Amino acid sequence: MRVTSGRQNHFEVRRSKNCAYLSGATLSHEGTVPAIVVAIPTYRRPLGLQKLLTSLALLDTERQLSVVVADNDDIMRQGADVCHRMMADNYRWKLSVIIVGERGVAQTRNALVGYALQDPETTYIAMLDDDEWPEPQWLETLLGTQHETGADVVRGTILRDFEITPPVWSSNWDGIAPISYSTSENGMFEGIGNVLISRHCFEAVSQPCFDPSFGLTGGEDKDFFVRLRALGARFAWADGATVFEHVPASRARLSWSLLRAYRTGNTDMRLALKYGHVPANVVKEIAKVLAAFVLFPMLSIAFSLAPRRRLEGLRRVYRAAGKIGALFGHRYHEYSAHHGR
Numbered sequence: 006m007r008v009t010s011g012r013q014n015h016f017e018v019r020r021s022k023n024c025a026y027l028s029g030a031t032l033s034h035e036g037t038v039p040a041i042v043v044a045i046p047t048y049r050r051p052l053g054l055q056k057l058l059t060s061l062a063l064l065d066t067e068r069q070l071s072v073v074v075a076d077n078d079d080i081m082r083q084g085a086d087v088c089h090r091m092m093a094d095n096y097r098w099k100l101s102v103i104i105v106g107e108r109g110v111a112q113t114r115n116a117l118v119g120y121a122l123q124d125p126e127t128t129y130i131a132m133l134d135d136d137e138w139p140e141p142q143w144l145e146t147l148l149g150t151q152h153e154t155g156a157d158v159v160r161g162t163i164l165r166d167f168e169i170t171p172p173v174w175s176s177n178w179d180g181i182a183p184i185s186y187s188t189s190e191n192g193m194f195e196g197i198g199n200v201l202i203s204r205h206c207f208e209a210v211s212q213p214c215f216d217p218s219f220g221l222t223g224g225e226d227k228d229f230f231v232r233l234r235a236l237g238a239r240f241a242w243a244d245g246a247t248v249f250e251h252v253p254a255s256r257a258r259l260s261w262s263l264l265r266a267y268r269t270g271n272t273d274m275r276l277a278l279k280y281g282h283v284p285a286n287v288v289k290e291i292a293k294v295l296a297a298f299v300l301f302p303m304l305s306i307a308f309s310l311a312p313r314r315r316l317e318g319l320r321r322v323y324r325a326a327g328k329i330g331a332l333f334g335h336r337y338h339e340y341s342a343h344h345g346r
Contacts, residue, residue, distance in 0.1 A: 109220020161246025270327030
């Protein structure tokens with residue numbers, strides 16, 4: 006996507022006006038203490054949410070921090086119950102909980118952002134999922150990298166915590182492999198778990214921030230970042246800002262991994278079509294689909310004695326199938342299923 010200089014300049018002005026470039030004194034340009042909101046969407050994972058909130062209470066920081074949880078279950082409200090119990094036990098941070106009746110991760114994230122931005126002092130929103138929990142230095146490392154790079158979005162490392170040992174063939178597969186890069190500026194992120202985002206990012210993009218059509222499919226985070234990048238946003242990676250993500254047994258299976266590959270291909274093609282005013286995007290995706298189906302039979306024969314490589318070929322075929330499904334209007338609702346506790 007081409008970005009005009011006017012839009013880039015607008016984003017730079019917004020950044021210099023609204024974003025707190027932190028110093029050792031934890032002051033912004035305007036001399037105010039930057040306020041950080043940790044925003045957590047949750048759906049029927051009370052044990053995971055409790056572990057996350059407990060870990061946040063142990064953060065090694067003296068920042069102006071608050072936590073908001075959005076429970077996407079208007080029936081059982083297990084997440085809300087966890088929050089109320091912790092509030093009654095004098096939780097360390099200001100803790101708020103909201104109920105989001107409409108199912109969907111995009112809808113829940115939009116509710117979190119809307120709630121957090123009601124406070125004019127909110128400077129950053131940090132996004133964590135209810136199956137993650139941070140190390141004590143997590144927040145300070147994210148903020149330190151933001152200060153060093155001036156990035157609008159900073160993401161940290163995600164290490165997996167498995168309920169069962171995953172198969173060897175899955176070590177590099179999405180949802181199984183760790184996510185970690187050296188600290189540096191980055192082109193763009195695709196996922197929003199373990200991310201620190203400056204306030205002006207949410208104010209600069211078209212509303213709603215997260216497209217509700219991706220509510221049950223996933224991909225709402227990548228769509229958000231695509232729009233931010235088009236506005237000239239800068240991204241950076243903070244290697245030491247580590248969170249752990251619990252992987253239940255149901256997600257360490259071949260069936261889940263292949264369906265995850267299908268969903269990824271499905272949402273990637275939907276994004277290519279959504280921004281298809283650049284025809285090369287769609288043409289490139291179609292070429293990948295055709296190549297996967299042409300090459301897979303030959304690769305299966307060639308790798309018949311190497312199961313790990315054969316399964317990698319199968320994963321690519323599922324991803325290609327997801328793209329074809331999107332071309333015909335199919336949407337795979339990965340988040341209609343529930344994993345974890």
